[in-house]
Amino acid sequence: MDDQNKNLIIATALSFVVILVWFVLFPPPEPDTPLDATSTELTPQGDTLAPPTATPPAGTPATTQAADAAPAAIETAPRVAIETDLLTGSISLLGGRIDELFLKDYRESLEDDAPIVEVLAPVGQPDAQYALHGWAAASGVAADAVPGPNTEWTLSSGETLGVDSPITLSWDNGAGLLFSKEISVDDAYMFTIIQTVKNTGEAAASIAPYSILARHGEPTDLKNFFILHEGVVAMADGEYSETNWDDMPEFAFNQRAGARTEENNITENGWIGFTDHYWMSVLIPTQGSPFKSVAKYDERRDIYQTEAVMPVQTVAAGETITAQTQFFAGAKEWEVLRQYEDQGVYNFIDAIDWGWFAFLTKPIFWLLHQFNILIGNMGIAIIALTLFIKALLFPLAYKSYVSMAKMKELQPKMEKLKEQAGDDRQKMQQGMMELYKKEKVNPAAGCLPILLQIPIFFSLYKVIFVTIELRHAPFFGPFQDLSAPDPTSIFNLYGLLPFASPEPGTIMALIFIGILPLLLGISMWLQQKLNPAPTDPTQQMIFAWMPWVFMFMLGSFASGLVVYWIANNTITFTQQYLIMRSQGYKPDLLGNITSSFKRKKTGEKAEAKK
Template sequence: MDDQNKNLILATALSFLVILVWFVVFPPPEPDVPLDAPAPTTAQSEDAGTVPAAPAAPGTAQPSSEAASETADAPRIQIETDRVAGSISLLGGRIDDLQLKDYRVSQDPGADIVRMLSPVGSADAYYAVYGWAPGSGLDADAVPGPNTEWTLSAGDTLGVGSPVTLSWNNGAGLLFEREISVDDNYMFSITQSVTNNGSAAVRAAPYGMLTRHGEPSDLKNFFILHEGAVAMADGELAETNWDEMPDADVDPAWGRPAIVTEGVTEGWVGFTDHYWQSILIPTGVQSFDQALTYAPRSDVYRAVTRLPAQDVAAGATVAVQTQLFAGAKEWEAIREYQSAGVEGFIDSIDWGWFFFLTKPIFWLLHELNLLIGNMGWAIIGLTLIIKAVLVPLAYKSYVSMAKMKELQPRMEELKEKAGDDKQKLQQGMMELYKKEKVNPAAGCLPILLQIPIFFSLYKVIFVTIELRHAPFFGPFQDLSAPDPTSIINLFGLLPNAAPDPTSIMALIFIGILPILLGISMWLQQKLNPAPTDPTQQMIFAWMPWVFMFMLGSFASGLVVYWIANNVITFTQQYLIMRSQGYKPDLLGNITGGFKKKAAEETKK
């Protein structure tokens, strides 16, 4: 076998190895799973539990079949605003039914509205409950808990400017009330109060609790995205994956695996999904405890805020207020809540390790989208701005490449003279670089700077809800999803769908955007000096087409960015090289390559 065939086999093997590694590290996105899928048939214990105010055993479990029946039969209060709809169950006063009107589970006609919270007995049961943990002079039956039957005492339907009030009398002199209000986005305010009509002082600790039954069914499990619990405690952000909570140490005060932070003065805790989150935010208290717990027997996860115990004198009333964010992780809304006093709330969005890049990149992309009105063109505008910022560095790089291109014939001469003596070839090339004052590594720096920018933009496109279902033009109606075109639907001219992004067919029948990406990379490569090593030449020749297939199942927005980046880079490089006296002959390079290959075949 001659050296050329060996190099071809090696280049092919390396190319497929790159593809394999890439798809292991960056697997294609899974298709959307409806959030209101049918409930599982197997019963699961709710294990409602009671939040202890001091070290004590949690409450007893309640079977899910019984809880589901009671929840379904309990009276409900409707929630209705321009952005959310749902209801509150008077059993426990649970906020357990919430839908986000502005979002659909998919772009299919008639697709269901995204469901944020679900009651016990439904798939992915997920809800917020509030109550009081008993202190001195009280037992568990004297305070309201997750299964207390409340009465609607004020209001009718919960809406913006229309709060509702629930009440419960324990029959022993204590009247508990809970006022619930909601703003025009996703923030609920819950004021819990207790009036002591008895003759002796009592003590109780208010709490808020988010409960999720099992891991979410639409869990992505993608390393670039955090899903699970998220908490802020006095400026320290903590992200806990779902599988980390069961592995936590058993806390004696909670009687189960728990991650507890005591004495928090400012903070919040809750659960975060890809695009949605629910967060408990205590307000107006000097300090509170927050905890993440897991009940192994019932597979129930909880995020809890436990406020300081309140002393309620005879004839007195004590009230505390907390907030609940339950909705989409919209940057503008979350930023407004942070400005209103929720410390570090913008960090509930998963900005990643490169937050110092992802935050400004998203801000710029967001502002460009507001200005242009189209996220696809905003991505192209963002690319132009990034390239403009890097112009001084790019100029030096492309000047160096122009000189390297001019030296190509002399490097070929050195290669012929050196023959198989690689050391002699390297020495000759170093002398040539030194004589002509050329730095062969100068072209690498812009590429190195592009890597963190590329991954930061990938993070922004994948994580932020503003890119979800964001249209560009024609068939490209979701920049967070892979290219929907392929030869199967004549690149969007026919109505039938492209192959499933998770299938091997999607790797073969790629869309028009990846094809444009491959062509733009190939054209850009024609301006760069070719490596002297034949194997490296062959690998570089394969790379545009390898990347074309690798990025076939990536988010369309990312491919749009890379195409725009390649086109702008090609234009910059071409103009700069011409300004240095080198006139790239692209047509000659292309046809010359074909002629050279034909000559080699004839020679054989």
């Protein structure tokens, strides 16, 4: 390429270099080396073991089968209702499992009669997912001496689980051990489970408290989009890790567990669970205490499972021991997660998929969140965020736009140089360098603001796509969900008629685009007219088509992102236009530019000669 003024192309290339260098210098953390899980010997000195489950098929290990129960048994088992301002559901007394939970504040779609979102479902239903909390038998304790996933508990206190109204479940093993667990829930999405074991017998017993989160099959509504993580999320002593659903079947097979597993010893702080686009279920042992974190896949029954297994405890005759854990099941709301982090859940805000550029996505979301609180409209908050970012970059933009104005004025001279040089590239380059030196123009001065804007754009795209605060967030008129594509098209007279637009991603949707993509193409075309055009005809054609190509490409993107880009282009055009005029240049929308400053200076010289 023989033109030095290809700001967009240069900036894009440099941005990818920056990203590549960043990945090399700061690669994503490698997962911890799995523990040696072949030994079944356990002692009470801090060892842990995986919990027992229902009787496995013949010929398979009975130690760590996935927590399961027959759907018929689940359907007939007694239940205890869950009812708060945000949650509704129930707990099955079969295993004491929390396996039915709905979010009252969220619906599946924008329709008023749409069903509310379900995050936990019993065995036998689509997307079955549930949590179990119990005790595992250690050395010298029979497996049936502790409650299992199919143990039927008794409701000993409470009627309905709600805020400030906990329930207590109890079970007597008939051999001197009395088990109970108190389950409480706060005013958001956090359950607290306090398990107690009282030894009324004569012999000591060694047991280990555990928590299990199991899910049957992959979610049916997987997005499978590269920018979004879905699957296991875990925090291990400050190291955050993610494992996709399709990576779990690749775990090494653990003979003792009878499943494919990945295990890590956590010394102080951590949690583990499952996440999808907007909802999450996470097991949270007592922070500051050690536990074993396990991610597991049972390929025979297509069951995914995460576990938190605490150290073995010994309850002597006449003594009582307790273990407390927490269980989060709900929406990944920034304010809620931040509140739990402040209450001691280590780095819980990282459960939101900020990506590898969290140093940008986190502050960008914080600013967007604050603007939304102040304004009360997420679309206007995005525009306000754009204004703030443009103001922050204005000192760099000022120099860039002045340089662009000078470059644009030099276009006729550059065209003349090209005609004189013909096919001689070296002569062309030398002539252009001399022209830049003579006119004191830096052709690369316009690259830096664009280079800075690209990672900001990517980060904002990440924020708009992954955060639940944009889900079903209204703007105005037909734009009632900024996380969804533009719903307008010629089919519904751009929102005037109550008809749906073509399905996003289809050929019809690409052809009959909405209002926002049209405004994007126009704003990008206007902005481009103020920039110096390449001298090469091929490059000129590429740049001429670029606004319209982007218009169709971004037609299926989230409306919030397109709003940002329109606002950014409009503000950039206005800034560039005003700065050019302040420097004596008079641009027009057809790409022509004159310099009143130079004309004035030329006139003064002519007058002096007279």
